[in-house]
Amino acid sequence: xxxxxxxxxxxxxxxxxxxxxxxxxxxxxxxxxxxxxxxxxxxxxxxxxxxxxxxxxxxxxxxxxxxxxxxxxxxxxxxxxxxxxxxxxxxxxxxxxxxxxxxxxxxxxxxxxxxxxxxxxxxxxxxxxxxxxxxxxxxxxxxxxxxxxxxxxxxxxxxxxxxxxxxxxxxxxxxxxxxxxxxxxxxxxxxxxxxxxxxxxxxxxxxxxxxxxxxxxxxxxxxxxxxxxxxxxxxxxxxxxxxxxxxxxxxxxxxxxxxxxxxxxxxxxxxxxxxxxxxxxxxxxxxxxxxxxxxxxxxxxxxxxxxxxxxxxxxxxxxxxxxxxxxxxxxxxxxxxxxxxxxxxxxxxxxxxxxxxxxxxxxxxxxxxxxxxxxxxxxxxxxxxxxxxxxxxxxxxxxx
Numbered sequence: 523x524x525x526x527x528x529x530x531x532x533x534x535x536x537x538x539x540x541x542x543x544x545x546x547x548x549x550x551x552x553x554x555x556x557x558x559x560x561x562x563x564x565x566x567x568x569x570x571x572x573x574x575x576x577x578x579x580x581x582x583x584x585x586x587x588x589x590x591x592x593x594x595x596x597x598x599x600x601x602x603x604x605x606x607x608x609x610x611x612x613x614x615x616x617x618x619x620x621x622x623x624x625x626x627x628x629x630x631x632x633x634x635x636x637x638x639x640x641x642x643x644x645x646x647x648x649x650x651x652x653x654x655x656x657x658x659x660x661x662x663x664x665x666x667x668x669x670x671x672x673x674x675x676x677x678x679x680x681x682x683x684x685x686x687x688x689x690x691x692x693x694x695x696x697x698x699x700x701x702x703x704x705x706x707x708x709x710x711x712x713x714x715x716x717x718x719x720x721x722x723x724x725x726x727x728x729x730x731x732x733x734x735x736x737x738x739x740x741x742x743x744x745x746x747x748x749x750x751x752x753x754x755x756x757x758x759x760x761x762x763x764x765x766x767x768x769x770x771x772x773x774x775x776x777x778x779x780x781x782x783x784x785x786x787x788x789x790x791x792x793x794x795x796x797x798x799x800x801x802x803x804x805x806x807x808x809x810x811x812x813x814x815x816x817x818x819x820x821x822x823x824x825x826x827x828x829x830x831x832x833x834x835x836x837x838x839x840x841x842x843x844x845x846x847x848x849x850x851x852x853x854x855x856x857x858x859x860x861x862x863x864x865x866x867x868x869x870x871x872x873x874x875x876x877x878x879x880x881x882x883x884x885x886x887x888x889x890x891x892x893x894x895x896x897x898x899x900x901x902x903x904x905x906x907x908x909x910x911x912x913x914x915x916x917x918x919x920x921x922x
Contacts, residue, residue, distance in 0.1 A: 730754030787836025
């Protein structure tokens with residue numbers, strides 16, 4: 523007789539259940555009993571909170587509520603639910619019979635979160651190209667056609683120089699090339715559509731003439747994005763979450779291209795002027811939830827979305843660290859997660875190092891992000907990052 527604990531994550535549970543020789547037909551039943559989930563609900567009416575606690579206890583779970591909820595001395599309370607997937611399935615069935623105190627809304631929200639897959643397997647691009655997930659981490663290489671990006675070694679002054687850099691990235695195993703023509707470092711001044719276009723379009727054309735690599739245009743201007751997509755770019759990486767330019771939503775809807783929704787507080791010019799959050803993770807998750815719903819209502823497809831919590835864009839060091847610790851909480855949207863932390867000031871502030879000496883810090887944080895579920899890593903140092911990601915992928919995806 524030998525007993526050991528099994529890591530309570532779906533892939534690991536499924537692997538060990540299969541080894542017992544159990545019937546394949548019963549796998550999902552066992553998985554629902556072995557998958558533990560925790561949900562937090564905000565501002566729940568106290569009678570509804572008491573119902574939730576009672577039903578969770580009856581089904582084998584539990585709920586944490588305000589200490590005065592039991593006698594209704596508070597009107598509302600936050601609620602933290604604890605239970606297996608099977609527990610939630612039982613209580614959701616019971617809650618269907620309780621269309622009061624907003625319990626119907628609570629039931630619908632929990633049900634939607636309970637059944638979201640962790641991530642799409644792929645996103646189709648133009649001309650048969652594809653972004654693949656579920657087998658490896660995608661590495662996005664940064665190409666800045668700018669004179670003032672915060673990392674001098676990332677700056678490109680000519681098409682020829684850009685082609686050389688892209689060729690090096692492709693040889694190193696890059697998955698996506700991200701081309702930008704305006705610096706979005708803290709305090710950066712915007713440039714005109716004409717200037718930005720003149721910087722990025724010739725390079726995009728030259729890359730597409732030579733290689734079939736996926737290309738992302740890093741811009742918040744719809745006119746620049748339109749030109750880039752016409753010349754061979756596959757997707758739009760918009761730091762504003764499609765907010766700064768009112769025509770950007772219409773463009774990505776028209777083109778049907780994938781796009782990145784990033785979280786930013788303020789603009790590049792003022793985003794680091796004393797940013798503050800009451801609850802950083804909650805506020806960013808709520809932002810994405812509202813933004814995704816808004817974009818779907820406006821006709822955009824969830825299957826084309828990628829989310830980026832915006833490390834360094836209107837965040838303090840402690841905010842950035844909290845985001846990285848809680849990356850798994852962004853997975854519940856079922857949308858690929860992009861993390862861009864390459865050589866940023868968070869590393870400089872923690873290690874007291876200039877931008878030129880932040881490679882090791884970058885690799886450490888990217889390794890952590892990938893291990894927590896990030897799908898795309900945006901970096902300056904492609905060769906080193908690809909090697910780190912492939913090692914972590916060997917651990918993460920070896921069960922598939």
